[in-house]
Amino acid sequence: MTTVLAQGTFDVLHPGHVDYLEQAAARGxxxxxxxxxxxxxxxxxxPVLGDEQRRRMVAALDPVDEAHVGHPxxxxxxxEEIDPDVVVLGHDQHHDEADLAAALDAHGLDCTVERADPADxxxxxxxxxxxxxxxxxxxxxQHASAARMRPPTLRQRPL
Incomplete structure (x- = not known):
């Protein structure tokens, strides 16, 4: 069995997050x-949303087998607990693959580091x-609030 690990902030989920997790899941x-x-x-x-809320949203996505909140x-x-075979980074995540691979190796984790493609x-x-x-x-x-605050004579009238 090949265990894959993905990571991120996942604040306000969007299709790019889903695509990243689908690509990661396809690798194991x-x-x-x-x-x-x-x-x-x-x-x-x-993040705007709290840790547990973001974890629950990610856990609910079909490609995800298990979601965890990171260590403090x-x-x-x-x-070390998950012991992945593959770590997949998002296409635009700030991590350097070689640096991460070296740090994983230094911690005794034998896994490859790959980067997902941009969302398709x-x-x-x-x-x-x-x-x-x-x-x-x-x-x-802001636009809606400004429109509500205009005097009635300045509001658009229906045609």
Missing amino acids: DELHVIVARSENVTHKPS SDIFVPL VDFEGAVLSTSTILRRILDAR
Whole structure:
């Protein structure tokens, strides 16, 4: 049996996340996913959603066999428990494959490190970025709020 590991923040799930996890699952028999703890996300803004909520959402996805919240201080603790054969990185994750492979080897983990391809979604208008989704929500809410605050004489009247 080939055990595959994927990891990420998974804040506000989108089709890019699903594609990444489908690609990872296709590389083995069992897919484990480590969801980063909010306090460990330092390379981008902190997640909007809590750790357990993000873990439950990831666990509900069809390609995922088991989802875990990362360790508070040592990223290798869950890796040692899962003991994957393959670690699959997202196409745009900030990790360097060679550096990660060396760190895994130093921790006695005999596994390969691979990188997923960019998402190949087959529908128009797919948004594949959490930050873009959040920006769109904020823009839409700001626009709607501004429209409600205009005096009635400035609001559009139906034709």
